[in-house]
Amino acid sequence: MIAAEPPNLPAGESPDLILVPATASERIASIKLNSVAWKGPLDVETYIAREDHLLRQRLTRDGLTCWILVDRNEPEDNRTILSSCESYRKTALLAHDGQIEKVATHGVGSVYCRPEFRGKGYAKRMLEELSTKLETWGMEKEQRRTSLFTVLFSDIGKKFYAQFGWRPFSSSHMSLPASASGLDKAVTRDLFAEDVQKTLCSEKVLAQLHDQMLVASQKSSSAKIAILPNFDHYLWHWAREEFYAENMISERSPPVVKGAGDDKAGVYCAWNRNFGELPEDNVLYILRWVYDEPTSPAEEQITIQAMAAILRRAQQEAHEWNMSKVEFWNPTPLLQKAVALVDPKAELVHREKESICSLRWTGEQQGLGKDVEWWLNEKYTWC
Template sequence: MIAADHSYLDNAVLPSGDSPELVLVPASLEERIAALKLNSPAWKGPLDLDAYITRENHLAQQSLTKDGLITWLLVVQGQPEGERTILSSCETYKKKAVLVQNGKVEYVPALSIGSVFCRPEFRGKGYAKRMIQELVMKMDMEPKATNKVPFSLLYSDIGKKFYAQFGWKPYPSAHFSLPPVPKDAYDRAIVRSDLPTARTLVADDVRRFMCSADVVQKELEILRAASQRSPSAKVGVIPDFDHFKWHWAREEYYAELLFKDKAPPLIKGAGDDQSRVYCAWNRNFGETPEESTLYILRWVYDEPTSSEETEKTAQAMATIIRRAQLEAYEWNMAKVQFWNPTSVMERAVAILDPTAQIVHREQDSVACLRWHGAEQDKEVEWFWNEKYAWC
């Protein structure tokens, strides 16, 4: 049985968003289910209600989220737990992050905000704004209590202005979007091109080639060197294996429900060993095939130091992208996307399609970052701003 919102206050007597009667509280287990029931029309996609709640419970138990996920509710103060009217809701996730300044590497906690929702019948009263204001106050108190200087991030689907008023600065939010490629076209392209042949990666390959201690250390050295060249803080969510497993748990749940006669999605990415270029991906199943997307979650490669190395890396990336397009076709995805391409990635796409253009997102999945507390005005560069950090 699915829990419901137990309160039946008349909408006319509910307080406005600036009322002192409102308070932000962590949801009880029952209230979390009630919040999921309320937001399901917005986010359940092709799933029915029970399957959507099961999906959310499944994701909440993943190693990335099981110890740091909180559902927050904006409610009327004084209502008893279990009978509170849910006016607005959101979730926060604790994540491992890194801060680098003046060559010094510091591991810090970061907070990811998601599932921001206001009930349609209560919109226009300022509840979402009040909820975010209350959340900001809680976050800004935490660094003082723990002697940390964490940051938070979110991905806005309502443009850049709403969250900016609370300190979440919009960051580059661009991507390439490429069509799927059927097997015969893929084979013809491989035969007539001089591109290398991509190897496919299973989960253990991604762990080995993209999440090893050596790879992490190399990435940190890039941040350290960048911090020695400029005074701004460099931050990033650590791209550990738990992030990939969370995305894969999501796709595997959908695949089991929607593709009962198809083998599980074991291929998790592709790479080129000679050039040491690798990527991990996941399949995001939308409500319709047109909304379904194969996202390249993250790229790992050695930064080229010459024009020859740049071309070699771009060629390896091109064949990996082509393999992703084939994977998208085989899973009935409408497109392949990867976020915030570098210049070498742009060259890779140009090899495949010289007419392809970078898309700059202004409304959906706009990456935003906020530095907390007294450090609010700190100049911050966001490294590894790729899809893996979204949740």
């Protein structure tokens, strides 16, 4: 249940406020509260069902924590939720000083304070508490008992979260309109879920990432981190689109084409469909690209042409699912050249308000230096 607003709300700096994991019923209460902002085209009960569906996915079923800021004097399951958020446990790679290791980290999402409680300092207090709690949360069995970084994606600009240490990183994107024509599907190969696992999540691909980060760490002193692009991330994103398709589009089956590739060129991408409240909110997001860096001008042209063909295939898929556009984050110079082949007028957009990729680095306290590079800052990392 959602507790009624108390007659005298505590101050944001009150020593009686604590940040704690929500009970099962309090988690539902927090979802009902934030549904005002995030349920989109779903009704509240379907939105709760969506959140429960996502909770059962491999990425989150053992690693998602719903946090609530409450008064310590109130009883469990009857506490007034002053502010809430979620943390998602993730695995990352860390490269430094010619070494590389797997480390545990967290993504932060669903940061919410109900409108009538805003301006009282509750969100600020929650994030102050959260930033330190996540340094050791769930780290008991890890080799490193303190995490090195956490990430979040701000929809309120770059300044608010920066005061708690989540520094804004590169947050650019390019987009192409959905299109019904322009490519024979035979030019590229459609990827189904098992194909994405084989092409984007193979041992070879992960070994290449490992080696590239290792070499880079030998050439510069700054630490490099990358959230591991394992198959669990894709399954979580696809669970969202499949839930929407099943609950909103009764006339067709859930989508099964999860990306596209060119085997000859060795270029692949995985995508998912975002179903929004308005037609323009329907977006086909490319989650991640995989390709070998060209070693000659001829190889570069082959790679760019393959990328362009895959982008045209994505435009077709977007059109078939009534998406408004195709969008992809932080495109490399090669991808920007491919976009120019498809649409010379497309521009690189630097986001200033929405989905600002932010990272809180605490590695300096553990002897890893002040600077950190965020590798693979692509849409698959979003939470």
